[in-house]
Amino acid sequence: MQIHEFQAMMKHLYFKRDSERGIQGTYNWLVDEVAELGEELKGTDREATEKEFADVIAWLSSLANIMGIDLESAALNKYNYKCPKCQHSPCQCTF
């Protein structure tokens, strides 16, 4: 599935609630989901870890929706088959 399709699916499922919650509230949820992912990374439950990855990209998409930002365009404008810092592929940054 394309990134923009996933974002559109999230918009269909959750845009009303996301809009009512607002930018800061939705951002706070994203932060919580990233923290939950961090906890799962310490364990051995692979299925639970996969669900936390799903939640992070889902909440990132929800946040992009209420910001009116196209996540796929944003991603490809910065990362487009080369490192945005060194301009090489693969990255050859030395720091």
Add this chain to the structure above:
Amino acid sequence: MQIHEFQAMMKHLYFKRDSERGIQGTYNWLVDEVAELGEELKGTDREATEKEFADVIAWLSSLANIMGIDLESAALNKYNYKCPKCQHSPCQCTF
């Protein structure tokens, strides 16, 4: 671009460095990028905000790469055209 294609591009660009940094170090970078996104959300620089969205999905993809997790499959296993909690589309959760 499909989610798995973006993840593969990140792998081509950064897998060697991501692997050397390791899971915890890469997770810490993801947390930093989410914090930077939070700061940009308070401002008015739309281009900078879009770049922070790009960084978050990029680092999430890098983390998935070193975990050996397919981000697209993980996302669609949980969010597949209906809310995973109430099973409706759009979501009709009442909490």
